[in-house]
Amino acid sequence: MAGLRPPPGDRGPGGRHSSVKGTRLALVIGLAGALILVAVILSPMLLISLPSFISGGGTSVDCEDDTQVEEVSDSGSSDIPGDYLELYKKHGKKIGVQWNILAAVGKRETDHGRSDLPGVKNGTNHAGAAGPMQFLISTWGGKARIAMSSDFNGYASDGDGDGVGDVYNPADAILGAAKMLKRNGAPENVRRALFVYNRAWWYVDQVVEIARKYGKSGEVKVPPQASEECDDPLIEAAPSDVVAKILKYALDQRGKPYLWGGTGPDAFDCSGVIYAAYRAAGLVIPRTTFVQWPFGVKVQEGEEQPGDLVFFNSGPGTSANNPGHVGLVVSKGKMLEARCRLCGPIKVTSYQARTNRVGFTRPLQNPDVLEQLKKLRNPSL
Structure with missing residues (x-):
């Protein structure tokens, strides 16, 4: 019996990466030329070894993997x-x-x-x-x-x-x-x-x-985690149309760089990408992590859902009562985050594996946001 907790009730600029393209040099002069030739020969291998967020990465994802269509016994x-x-x-x-x-x-x-x-x-x-x-x-x-x-x-x-x-x-x-x-x-x-x-x-x-x-295999198979090529299931499972808009904007920012104080469109910090995602859905929430934390209604761990925020103690100057990092929940255990300048670009990661997690909030239940939602649904108010 599904006796559970009911949920509360534009794509931005493209965030995909271009592939890294190698350029071969044709200067061969003695030993120096030989060394250059070796480097050129090895350069494809070096490119392959680069992280996928730089090279645009690797194997394409099959959104219709056969684990999702287990044959019938x-x-x-x-x-x-x-x-x-x-x-x-x-x-x-x-x-x-x-x-x-x-x-x-x-x-x-x-x-x-x-x-x-x-x-x-x-x-x-x-x-x-x-x-x-x-x-x-x-x-x-x-x-x-x-x-x-x-x-x-x-x-x-x-x-x-x-x-x-x-x-x-x-x-x-x-x-x-x-x-x-x-x-x-x-x-x-x-x-x-x-x-x-x-x-x-x-x-x-x-x-x-x-x-x-x-199932014909006698198993309960687990499909591959949705990637940036397979966002539709995440959007479809959103608790509301408003959350779907928030997720669509946020997910499309993957691959863009971290920038302290950034609110887009080309770069963001952790709270900036969330602030911009909510704005894309027609809602205004606080800009910084420190103010976003007390703004949303606290949510018990295990009851979080897409559109909620997950907060972390990020070291000196922050604490369980004053978290310094925030991510946007996109599905159970997964969040979109802009983590730091040296941590790579904006991406979807796991929050369950983080030991410094301090809690979850739901901005959509803040009284100010509830009023904004009413006006969105009925502009004449």
Whole structure:
């Protein structure tokens, strides 16, 4: 049962790198010329050894890696209705979540919508959950059917393009479940995401076992981490359109250099890129890390979501109560950061591996930002 915490409710200048291009010299005079020739011969090797953020890097990423489209086992084909299987695969691929995990949730919750228990096809069960993926109505957005043009906080989704997020519609419910799992750690930490979905480790074990049986390999595969060539799943999983705009701008700044005090468009510091990303979404937040820290509403670790800020103790002059570095959460465990002049360009990194992390905040819940959001939604106010 998806009984979880509902989320609160332009691309900037290009940030891609050009490849480094070597230039060969043709001066061969005696021993000096021979040395130059050796250097020229070796230069491609030197270029290959350069970090990918300089050379533009390395192997291209296949956004449709076959780990995202695990083949269906015979038992999966015989057990999953065809229309449901198509939806699990379609929305799993779109959001970046294993389709067989989605299918296993659908099986465990309602036998892919075939259950006649209360709350599956209409109404709610004793806990207030509804639909084939068993969302709490409060988590879906407050009511079972929501016009997607309306203002709501929740996981309501329009999976069939009819403009309505209907918790009883398999297309909508499966897309909502994919977003929820993605937001809470899938595909990399799928067990944690499933625990958030239903807060019981026995439930997690059961779902994972079903998922293994549905996949032909007998495994729950982990797709490659989304790269700058594969941003769409991150954007699709954003809690709101506003957060999607923030992420789109921020992710497009990768590859640009760090500059202390920089707010773009060509260079940024850690708080500057976040400030600029929020401005791209029509919102104004404080400019510096020291003021951004008290500005946002504090978020418990494990409850952070895309668009939130993660703060760090960065050494002398900073502390747990006065952090000196900040990153923008783009997915569970991952942040976009402009770290320092010698740390390379702006990029997506892991915040979970950092021992100096001091906390998370949500600027979107600051009263000033809530007022700005109201004006964005209704300019006549």
